[in-house]
Amino acid sequence: MVQQRFIEDSIRYDGSQLSSLWAYRSYGIQGDSIVSFCGPCQVSFDKMVDLEDVIQGETIYSQGMLHFIIEHFELDLEKTVLRQRLFMTIIKEEIESKGQYRLQRKGDDLYWIDNEQQKRQKLSVSIATLSPVSTMIHTGLNLQTEGTPVPTVALAQIGVKDPEEFARRIMEKYSAEMKDIYAARCKVRGVE
Amino acid sequence: MVQQRFIEDSIRYDGSQLSSLWAYRSYGIQGDSIVSFCGPCQVSFDKMVDLEDVIQGETIYSQGMLHFIIEHFELDLEKTVLRQRLFMTIIKEEIESKGQYRLQRKGDDLYWIDNEQQKRQKLSVSIATLSPVSTMIHTGLNLQTEGTPVPTVALAQIGVKDPEEFARRIMEKYSAEMKDIYAARCKVRGVE
């Protein structure tokens, strides 16, 4: 079971949270988990794990984001990238379920197409990686858009007024989907 | 790379297509693949792999469906259930990208909510399982709705007029997403 926790304190995400057993060391959460909190986001180059960004000189910065840190205690990174994509889908489905705003998913990125301005605005950053004992995901959703390196949209602009309540629903859905996926694996006979 | 093939002949899906190396034996496609075809769907109880359906006495029947058979040559079924969920998401995103129709995903099922009739109509059936040498997915999307065991919606009712062209786009997107997921696994350094 994927344990869920929303941390009410603001935490500056600087990449150090994407390290093994962060949830256990910080909050006593032992086992697979998803933890969420709000706070600014600034990752220095030496903490960046996405070498694509490093190569392209892209920085990760936001004055305010809703963050998620996910940890699964196994070592198959491709599997955790699959989980990450599904996690982005869950966020997209949740925002769209309110009926008004439509998002576009490109791999692990979510965008909002502002039809008036005909402009694609980025909602999210996300990365999946390996630690020595687990695989981990970080996803950040913009709460503020000032000063971001690319045009961005904030959750409040697309209908999400209460980040905590939104985070709790997303975490609940992710945990439920992971449980359901394991159950799906446990109901089929093999074929020839 | 996931190879793609649309079979223009109508094929009756009776469950026998969900067996290892079906694409290789039938069409010479060697390696991970996604194959699509149209045809009726009727799976007898002894061919059903979803024991949940067997236990609940649910039959799988449709006069016409757009079928997909996916095979990945590895043995982690949970991972292939993750792929299956993402595949259903790709179908949903493709249908919704035309702007008019909204679907709901519940695990590996897709539904259309007919707002006039306030009725949930099922678009899809899907299952993922293990063969002795691979993992496999079957997904069927309704082309016809007469005589189905539950209320259903057909692709044509939600904007998909050309199943073949739709199938080709879906297969292209699935293959691209799988390639992109592997690439995402190959661009990150590990963390502590």
Place this chain on the structure above:
Amino acid sequence: MVQQRFIEDSIRYDGSQLSSLWAYRSYGIQGDSIVSFCGPCQVSFDKMVDLEDVIQGETIYSQGMLHFIIEHFELDLEKTVLRQRLFMTIIKEEIESKGQYRLQRKGDDLYWIDNEQQKRQKLSVSIATLSPVSTMIHTGLNLQTEGTPVPTVALAQIGVKDPEEFARRIMEKYSAEMKDIYAARCKVRGVE
């Protein structure tokens, strides 16, 4: 989490229970599980999975046993043999915890040494194997000793008067130990 269930009906163990998804098909238990029941034990040669017994012409027979069927939905048989050994240890520890009777474990077999008669008496049979979708364990503990192929001891002779209550405690301990083992995996940092 390993789900637990004691079946109150008597069931003749003939080897057919050691097949994938038996707990799901029979009792609706989906996922990793341990199920227990009482009943005779007779496995015909074609149902025997332990080829060592087949080669040596050993039959498996008892007029009454307390049975356990364990299923873990992964495919590492060596790992499930490790679980099986630990399961036998849990049974041994539970019997010995009452203070009076001492057992001897030889691999996956439990024996009682009758000090008066200086005779080794077998308490258990056990096997671990692979199904197409899972790994499985069967363990049987003698409730009766008449007609067994080798000298045996029954649970009642070594202090276990209530098999159901004993089974429930064993299942609880196995489930707790498996949970604890996963937790132990989720509390350590890696080393150099």
Place this chain on the structure above:
Amino acid sequence: MVQQRFIEDSIRYDGSQLSSLWAYRSYGIQGDSIVSFCGPCQVSFDKMVDLEDVIQGETIYSQGMLHFIIEHFELDLEKTVLRQRLFMTIIKEEIESKGQYRLQRKGDDLYWIDNEQQKRQKLSVSIATLSPVSTMIHTGLNLQTEGTPVPTVALAQIGVKDPEEFARRIMEKYSAEMKDIYAARCKVRGVE
């Protein structure tokens, strides 16, 4: 095959021995191994791998212990925790086989219940973890009890007068059990 070696020199266990290829670098033992030695035990906080202890501020200290370092060259930590539990069981069985002293196992901890004083005394410390190329276990059994952070019992108090001879028997049994477990994996046919 798990190679065995008793080191006659006293070695202070400070956590640095729990690193990959320690047996190879120090003693030329290449491959899966169990190595034993006697010596004091003091692990500084930065060397502790059990974050549960770190969080709870528990220190690991003993003036004298019988140590075991086990290394298996694969990367499934849950599997090595299963091995660790079985290893503790082997120690318990060996001590109890002399007939007089009874131990209690709680997960990976061994205790002796002193019936006169009605006090639980700890015999062991143990941890399992991952290195970049292997999984590893450390187990320490008290040879002295002065100054330990919790009430402890020493091997000599429960019948083990010769630690080296005891260590050699334990290592022999662990190696034999691992070999037997692999053999058990290689004698069964699969089931449906």
Place this chain on the structure above:
Amino acid sequence: MVQQRFIEDSIRYDGSQLSSLWAYRSYGIQGDSIVSFCGPCQVSFDKMVDLEDVIQGETIYSQGMLHFIIEHFELDLEKTVLRQRLFMTIIKEEIESKGQYRLQRKGDDLYWIDNEQQKRQKLSVSIATLSPVSTMIHTGLNLQTEGTPVPTVALAQIGVKDPEEFARRIMEKYSAEMKDIYAARCKVRGVE
């Protein structure tokens, strides 16, 4: 350790030998093994595991071959194909080590180029596959060439006069190489 055994009786290879635990059921060899014997080779279509041959209508027939059956008790087929390629290499190296005859390896096939006749002659057939509990390899080397479906060369024509002695050397080298490969895995530290 890969156990080795040469069977002196002639055995007709009909594909039934390529089934799990054949060495254990037939000769009591438990664990990873390589077994060799001489005998004709005729595999009926329903026993063929190489669907490439089935599709192309190729039959497998020889009046006399030196056969090898290899079994590894794990489930990674790609890894066993790697082992198979290395096994063919070992055969090639052994034949060439006598100095006179040169072979050509194409994947898992060995050929001899008869320079006088400028003709490529096939020495071997080989296949690797999965059983429910293991991976398996069959390799056959021609002892006779009459009636084979393609032009073939026999071992005796390329300097191997004593098939049994040759088989024993090949098995010894395969077993040693597998041991050496595991050792190579156990002597390196990880890198960044």
Place this chain on the structure above:
Amino acid sequence: MVQQRFIEDSIRYDGSQLSSLWAYRSYGIQGDSIVSFCGPCQVSFDKMVDLEDVIQGETIYSQGMLHFIIEHFELDLEKTVLRQRLFMTIIKEEIESKGQYRLQRKGDDLYWIDNEQQKRQKLSVSIATLSPVSTMIHTGLNLQTEGTPVPTVALAQIGVKDPEEFARRIMEKYSAEMKDIYAARCKVRGVE
């Protein structure tokens, strides 16, 4: 697919190239790859990953080598040692295919036996190891022989006059063989 790249600049191999994502960070090659270049070779003790060399005090030095760096994004080191052995075989087969020079393979080492001087001369160094996100191979083939710690032979002495063209052929063959091995895994049905 294993991507191939020959780097025309001379690069001093000092061990730092054997680190994860080197090909991606240096040349933008994302995914499994084999990269080749020429340059001197000098690895300081702290960069050596082969602890066998470290223990034996063996240094790695050459004034000029043809280097190959291979990276596979999975974590099974034994499997990559199998790949490494096959890679050495491909080099051997390519050199021998010209007809004149015969090499000897000992594990992952290639030697040339100079028949006149009756001396064994080493052609290669090679190592396989794990990074946090991949497995990696380095192989170096001597271009110069002055000052090497053991008697060596250079590629030019055994018929390879154009290292770049040779490297390109080797990389092409390795990539093709890996592709072929995966294909071989995808054409067989399982057996009993």
